[in-house]
Amino acid sequence: MMTVKELSEKYSLKAASMPEPEREIRGGYIGDLLSWVMGRAQADNAWITIMTNINIAAVGALSDVAVIIIAEGAVPDINVIETAEEKGINILLTDKTAYEIAVLISADI
Amino acid sequence: MSESLNFHFDVDGDNFVSAGQASVQVKKNLRRLGLPPEIIRQVSIALYEGEINMVIHAGGGEADINVYEDRIVIVLADKGPGIPDINLAMQEGYSTATENVRSLGFGAGMGLPNMKRYTDEMKIESEVGVGTTITMCVYLK
Numbered sequence: 264m265m266t267v268k269e270l271s272e273k274y275s276l277k278a279a280s281m282p283e284p285e286r287e288i289r290g291g292y293i294g295d296l297l298s299w300v301m302g303r304a305q306a307d308n309a310w311i312t313i314m315t316n317i318n319i320a321a322v323g324a325l326s327d328v329a330v331i332i333i334a335e336g337a338v339p340d341i342n343v344i345e346t347a348e349e350k351g352i353n354i355l356l357t358d359k360t361a362y363e364i365a366v367l368i369s370a371d372i
Numbered sequence: 373m374s375e376s377l378n379f380h381f382d383v384d385g386d387n388f389v390s391a392g393q394a395s396v397q398v399k400k401n402l403r404r405l406g407l408p409p410e411i412i413r414q415v416s417i418a419l420y421e422g423e424i425n426m427v428i429h430a431g432g433g434e435a436d437i438n439v440y441e442d443r444i445v446i447v448l449a450d451k452g453p454g455i456p457d458i459n460l461a462m463q464e465g466y467s468t469a470t471e472n473v474r475s476l477g478f479g480a481g482m483g484l485p486n487m488k489r490y491t492d493e494m495k496i497e498s499e500v501g502v503g504t505t506i507t508m509c510v511y512l513k
């Protein structure tokens with residue numbers, strides 16, 4: 264098991280927002296359709312997505328995921344980052360595909 | 373029934389970018405009450421799905437959350453177009469969402485099924501041209 268901060272350091276994932284660095288990650292879910300994420304992701308998951316709009320902050324908060332990892336080099340707007348910080352949502356960024364990052368971190372979470 | 377705690381929200385129909393405020397606020401309040409995390413998660417996701425539906429499909433509405441000793445009751449009421457076929461709307465994957473809404477990640481047709489999954493009771497009352505009222509209940513014991 265790993266904290267969000269440890270994961271970010273180990274794999275050089277850039278933190279767009281990390282208000283809860285000590286949050287522990289358990290398992291993950293990949294998806295971009297928000298209702299699928301709310302139906303299937305579990306609390307403390309790493310949620311991997313390519314969505315970057317403001318609604319990911321609300322979905323991340325309500326689903327109680329430990330971290331949102333935005334793949335494919337996508338970058339969220341500044342208002343998403345501000346909202347995430349306010350709501351205690353960690354967001355990490357990577358240039359890798361959703362598949363690549365999932366494979367890479369699978370042994371740690 | 374003993375006294376309850378009520379949270380009321382007007383859900384703005386114009387702006388689904390800021391939607392979710394009621395849900396996030398309720399989540400905070402339920403946390404403060406010391407309720408179990410899994411219950412809070414169920415209630416906030418069900419409320420958010422309902423809130424988003426009112427914004428996307430009904431031009432806004434009102435949300436009422438009542439916390440009783442043994443249950444949480446969520447009532448979502450709108451004066452939107454109504455749902456012509458409730459059984460169809462409840463099916464996973466059924467959606468009338470526009471392309472614009474879909475580009476934001478909504479429109480998977482999973483919202484109503486999620487509301488059912490995360491609550492112990494759910495009732496939809498809807499009349500075409502009049503509006504929709506959804507009542508959901510999550511047991512605390």
Ligand SMILES: Nc1ncnc2c1ncn2[C@@H]1O[C@H](COP(=O)(O)OP(=O)(O)OP(=O)(O)O)[C@@H](O)[C@H]1O
Pocket residue numbers: 298299421425426428429430450452453454455461462466467468469477478479480481482483484485504
């Ligand atoms: N409050 C409402 N007023 C009118 N129609 C509604 C309302 N809520 C849901 N519907 C109808 O029921 C359909 C299914 O709703 P549901 O929430 O399951 O899916 P969705 O909102 O289309 O997509 P998703 O929730 O996955 O983002 C909607 O597409 C819409 O046609």
Ligand SMILES: [Mg+2]
Pocket residue numbers: 421424425479482483484
């Ligand atoms: Mg919906």
